[in-house]
Amino acid sequence: MAGNQKAENQKADNQKADKRQYGKITAEILQELISIAGAAHVSADEEKLEAYSHDETSAEYHHLPEAVVTPTTTAQVAEIVRLANRERIPVTPRGAGSGLSGGSIPIFGGIALSLEKMDRIIEIDYENMTATVEAGVITNEINAASAERGLFYAGYPMSLETCCLGGNIAENAGGGKAIKYGVTGRYILGLELVTPTGEIVELGGKLYKDVTGYDLKQLIVGSEGTLGIVTRATVKLIGLPKAKADLLVLFQSPEDAIAVVPIIMTQGILPTSIEFMDRLSVQTSCRYLNESLPYEQAGAMLLIEVDGSHGDQVEADAIAIGELCAGHGALEVYIAEDRNMMERIWNVRRNIAEAFIVYSPVQSLEDIVVPIAAIPKIIPELERISAAYGMKIPCYGHAGDGNLHATLVKDPEMSMGEWFAVEKAALRELYAVTGRLGGKISGEHGIGIKRREFFLDLVDPVELELMRGIKQAWDPNGIMNPGKIF
């Protein structure tokens, strides 16, 4: 079939691209980088390079850059990219390094271009309900700066206190509030982009609607830094909800908990979040935080939030959801009215990923997404894979979106060699099951380097060809975050 032949050709092209001779950073080029960004913002010091060789993925993906550059202006970013394009030096843009797919790892060396010094909040525009910020701003700072005017940025992900907006845009990061408020892309009104050939372009503006040509902003969102470097963004702010309530609902088993999710979703009340945590996830995070929730012993729990502009309405919604859970197998339903208690519970949820990295450094944190009605079907498949490959697979995530962070964890007894063999095989099965259920391999963490080989196997060759067409047109020398996605 033509499609298959194309896929083969593309694979071959891709391997060629991997081996392409990229330019090296010579002493002269380092000097040129210094003349652009200043000596304080360029380093080829080994210790510094080491710090930019990884994100939150496991060590097998890590790779040193040849130089780290931390520009302070968009003009500098553009000049660096023009230099890199001229010399065919890979440029790997980087925010906070909190990614979970290896997207900011400079796997071909070259320049690690960190936006960390471009972290200013340029404007909170109350009248237009927008915030304009540099890409390196820590996401939560947008909320901190806009809260006093009764506004907030609703697109933020769970890691909002450490991640930065540029990275959120690169991955189209999702958050705990995505069911009701959507993910990053919904809030991106304007972008300043440095293209892979080093030109600066402004996309969009403070506009709620805009069909003036192709929507390039939304193409950039989720393109993992392969189509250019976002240096500045204008995000939409919305009114802070005036009331909010959280429910903690305990279930006997993960299956019971997950089965209630599509039931809640179709009852006409739109929760802000429905987060799922299995027992192992809760225990691991509690241990990491030295926290003790009284509920650790349940087989699984849902953490459900509702918000709104009227306290009565929110309370009524919370009670209605609680009754629904009670009628569908919940062991216990707690409506947390104590703000401190709510914060403790959410903190447990937010720290699961980090807790697992600390307690089990060898693991594969996954990010599958399936149609919500298929969520109950995924749990027995995880159990089957877990048994077949002799590994623990704790599971937690944004159940209301169908986005689950199943995590493959190496058994301490297993050798690293064995682990690498079973990890790949188990991932292949997980992704195959996900595909059969109408799902995809990443809901919010991205493909990066971690899922690239699987993505290339699974993606429709026609779709891949369309993606590569864009990449080739925009980045003819393939310097912008090479080796990611495809």
Add this chain to the structure above:
Amino acid sequence: MAGNQKAENQKADNQKADKRQYGKITAEILQELISIAGAAHVSADEEKLEAYSHDETSAEYHHLPEAVVTPTTTAQVAEIVRLANRERIPVTPRGAGSGLSGGSIPIFGGIALSLEKMDRIIEIDYENMTATVEAGVITNEINAASAERGLFYAGYPMSLETCCLGGNIAENAGGGKAIKYGVTGRYILGLELVTPTGEIVELGGKLYKDVTGYDLKQLIVGSEGTLGIVTRATVKLIGLPKAKADLLVLFQSPEDAIAVVPIIMTQGILPTSIEFMDRLSVQTSCRYLNESLPYEQAGAMLLIEVDGSHGDQVEADAIAIGELCAGHGALEVYIAEDRNMMERIWNVRRNIAEAFIVYSPVQSLEDIVVPIAAIPKIIPELERISAAYGMKIPCYGHAGDGNLHATLVKDPEMSMGEWFAVEKAALRELYAVTGRLGGKISGEHGIGIKRREFFLDLVDPVELELMRGIKQAWDPNGIMNPGKIF
């Protein structure tokens, strides 16, 4: 400057593209089309061609196709496109022909490919809260089919009873509910696309989140049929709001009415719609509908809707907005509780565009969008342009989004020659003012052929080059809806 030089080169390229020798539809090709789609679905009959030579823009843009084809399956669409690509015959996809930018006009002849026979609702999936439909379905039929399960498709535009979903996707159509619910793009979860080279690809799925590669769906949304033909879509449905209230608020002048919009928007209540109508718009629509609103004599009015899941909350929101308007210059505030009365008022709003086409066929219906805080500044500019060029410029639209349908209307005394001269000059001024206020020339109707020349003048050359890079990569022969956007 390099950018300007590029812009010049691009203009030259573009003119070349316009003159490119497209293939003609010979008797043999017509026969081939018949063998693909069946004799009943292919026509070169003059009367039939005439019916596919226009949309809702004025006569100057109309152009006959050489053949009309109405395929019934995606496989047929793909085969037609492959034939067209082989023979370099332009293909202009078409839905209901209700567009307002000439996007579905076959300006280079070739094939008018109408999706009108692909109008099936394939599935309402209650558990996943999605509808899967063919592209030719009338948008409102999705609502009709899902209402009995308490769901609706919230992305619909004002013309929902006549437009079709494929056209909504092509233009990223906005609606009267866009402030709260967003526009078409927010609801597109999956697309079946026939590419410009005639390949079929499925993008997305029944997934609320997905970062598995570039988001090509959102690139297709708003690309005006230049990047392929959408044959099928899966849209997200949401719960029908249980309560709703409408306010009709009268003001002395358009300035007074418009000034209150950013004030409402920043008070923490998110209305479903804030529609603005000046006196001339209301009068024209009332005359067309043989309707008599008691309020026609006010200088301008806002039609504001709030909805929600609790009647009490909706009532409280409506009262709060009413008080805000009363405190900011409203002459009168009516809260319409009578459903019949509400429907009559909305009907007046929905029919303004059509009423103006009937009463003043020579006109230019515009679609500018500005930051909400800039809305009050646009009204005096419209008055200035109106006086300077001796034309009426009634104005109405989605004030809560900053998206206004200022409409340039020819004076009956003016000759067509004079009109063409002043129309262009007035549009240039309108667009320049819009740009100075941080706005863009189209919020929801698209560029099409109507705004192409202005778009090419105003767009950043770097942005244009990025768009053209995608187009060239995907449609190397330039057959897919040529002459639109750029």
